[in-house]
Amino acid sequence: MTPRTKEQNEAIRTRRIGQILRAAAETYVLKGINMEMRDIAAAADLGYGTVYHYYKNKYDLLSDLLNMALDEAEKMGLNYLSQGSSVKAYGIALLGRWRKDPSLFVLYKLACEHFRELPEPEAAVFRERFRQGVITPLAEALGTITKDPRSDESAFLIIAGLVGCAGLSVYRRSADMNEQEIAILLLGSF
Amino acid sequence: MTPRTKEQNEAIRTRRIGQILRAAAETYVLKGINMEMRDIAAAADLGYGTVYHYYKNKYDLLSDLLNMALDEAEKMGLNYLSQGSSVKAYGIALLGRWRKDPSLFVLYKLACEHFRELPEPEAAVFRERFRQGVITPLAEALGTITKDPRSDESAFLIIAGLVGCAGLSVYRRSADMNEQEIAILLLGSF
Amino acid sequence: MTPRTKEQNEAIRTRRIGQILRAAAETYVLKGINMEMRDIAAAADLGYGTVYHYYKNKYDLLSDLLNMALDEAEKMGLNYLSQGSSVKAYGIALLGRWRKDPSLFVLYKLACEHFRELPEPEAAVFRERFRQGVITPLAEALGTITKDPRSDESAFLIIAGLVGCAGLSVYRRSADMNEQEIAILLLGSF
Amino acid sequence: MTPRTKEQNEAIRTRRIGQILRAAAETYVLKGINMEMRDIAAAADLGYGTVYHYYKNKYDLLSDLLNMALDEAEKMGLNYLSQGSSVKAYGIALLGRWRKDPSLFVLYKLACEHFRELPEPEAAVFRERFRQGVITPLAEALGTITKDPRSDESAFLIIAGLVGCAGLSVYRRSADMNEQEIAILLLGSF
């Protein structure tokens, strides 16, 4: 009855969404928040109507991008921080992932700017989720679990320093990031 | 009705331009590159037509902002780096200035993103001026003057790391920046 | 897999077209001219590609709807007006039909607005057919057959009044229309 | 100091809003809910950017139009119904006003369709205000104040009948409405 089966359609949808999200992350790196839907569609090799077939609007797309990335980010915390692995190893892993997956970099970048370029009701949600899923686990690994409300601050500073440094090569779109040097600069003491 | 003297007019102009530039920097910190001329005018407590009385257009204004800031940045290099003062002192001085003067922070922030959100012919000019006026002096102070074309990289990494960290409090618009902790994290070895 | 017979296919087509036309009329009542093809398909419980399997485009569908309704409307005129039946009975019959068949109501409604929301070349055709097939027969029954070019006006006024009143319950989608009261109000003198 | 005084600006704004509302009502009569902002701007002899200078969007404009018209409609109720004036006089007055002021006709027209073409949260507000400000006063004048929840129904039927009839000439954009004949048809018994 159905000319394409439900499964076929689902497969198409999954693939397209992947294409679009990847394209959006690349476009963000290139143009910043002013990226246009046309750019994203072109980067994904799709008509721009198609992007709207999958996402209601620009911020809906960005939202999905960030939520996916947050899933990844939380997983990394679990893998590297809760199982006795060192903070240094975690930092180096982050640098590697950012280089290979722009969407993950975009998440950390926006987080360091407190998601200030996003429309507000949503921004607050991301701020909170990022803090709980990424910052706090790192803070705990740093052994700085005091009841001081600024206890997360050090963890955030490390992330922000790494993001700042990594940005230099990400925005230059050069394949080689000076990961060794960044690690020495920022993670030498861990 | 009574016409103003030339001097009075000049004084007004100077004050207005200061108002506008400060407002623009604050607005950039708040909203990013998508800041609107209306926002800037409102932040400067001026009618929005007035901004155009002083600046031909948005990028003209941004240009002036960045050029002013570059003048300052170059002066800082001369003061702290060429006269035997330490890299650490320079870094701490930067943090202090960024906290007090948003326009200086904006310059360094855009520089770390290679001015990618600016229209291109102009962006290249800023990239070059920033490299020559800020990065290279720091690289020289670091004693890394080799003929390696990547010799400036380490200097840029330090700046980028500092900007990333400083951004945390700048974007939060909190008066207190954790300058001590940032200095230990990034400048400990100098 | 087993191919269907010609008769089976024909039966399917007929049923589908009925589904679609009914759905279109209901959707028009609900949303007005801005009804979407998706809405119609959903109301007909069909995939939205399917509607295009039967109708080339939106106005082709609307055209078919109105032509079918016009056939009905003309038949009603013949039944109630040419055979000595009273104007009042005709009016009451109209109210009953509109309540049960949205597509008939849609026709009269659009007619009272001179089909102004339809694309123009086509609108004129409907205006003319409605006048000849519905208005003039009623005008003749009213005994107002003068050569006065405005002789149809009274007939049209009665129809428009009835449509206005009937709309109250049709748009409210309530099953019970106050047919008695409407008849007294508008048809009392006939 | 101010190049145009506050009063001058206010005068301009008032005039422009009048222009725009008038143009919007005329355009609605011509094209229905699918009227375009371009059409409205053109009809008002303004650039379409100007319309957005005064109204955030299409439904904001329509909202203002309807609220203004509701003010008028409520005033008419007070003038004709609460002071012993007859229902018939009220009906005839309505016909006259609709002919001269399209925005008033648009209000009654949309009301008879229960504002179904407006976005829903807002539509409900208009439904309620129209009922309280227009229908109920008429119902009371009709002396049909029973506790029957359908007591307003007769009043609404009269309005709907008048709107249906008046529409014939309004949509035809003919200057002469057959007010006498409509009055005899619908208001003869009052």
Add this chain to the structure above:
DNA sequence: GATGAATGAGACTTCATTCAT
């Protein structure tokens, strides 16, 4: 016959910029 993924024309809306006062 039936479906929904894909698409772009065209409408909606924003916002930098001009201009009259």
Add this chain to the structure above:
DNA sequence: CATGAATGAAGTCTCATTCAT
């Protein structure tokens, strides 16, 4: 000098329509 009304280029987004399966 100062202002805000006026404007349209350039984005955003909707939705009728096409098309592969």
